[in-house]
Amino acid sequence: TQLLEQSPQFLSIQEGENLTVYCNSSSVFSSLQWYRQEPGEGPVLLVTVVTGGEVKKLKRLTFQFGDARKDSSLHITAAQPGDTGLYLCAGVRTNAGKSTFGDGTTLTVKP
């Protein structure tokens, strides 16, 4: 059983559309990170959220941490082809010492 479930697994949309991807768990996390990975490259950290209910914005990307610190969402407004990539969430459980990764959402934004 995957500790962090990401949905959807694949998403293909047109440029200009909005989208939301989800990261869910039954476990509580002390923090949660979102990464974007382009083909042939390593993941790049986008954001870290640490407080239940926290919302962070990065240009057209909005990240939310659930009140109970068990889930998170990533919302992209007016998606662009440059947003194409694999989006990974990762959580750190208290005293775990390492992150647990979800399997990712592969996003394709068509011009």
Next chain:
Amino acid sequence: DVKVTQSSRYLVKRTGEKVFLECVQDMDHENMFWYRQDPGLGLRLIYFSYDVKMKEKGDIPEGYSVSREKKERFSLILESASTNQTSMYLCASSTEMNYGYTFGSGTRLTVV
């Protein structure tokens, strides 16, 4: 700009060879990690290290070993490469765990 550098982007090795994957970080991070990434299987942790000369097994350590003689360098060793070790290998480092990881660009290893 902070950096994690992996020594090779692409490697092709023969079955049975001993393979060394090198990773260097310039951020004075205590924690370093080795993952492999395969389609449909996500990121799987092989080994990690919290300090020099210290190592911990991850989820899939079989067939691998690691070395951390200096704080900035974390090496992954495939003792006798096999075709099922063909994969994308990613090195990462971090300071405080809740701040997230900095990843290298990855090494695409093919074992023939």
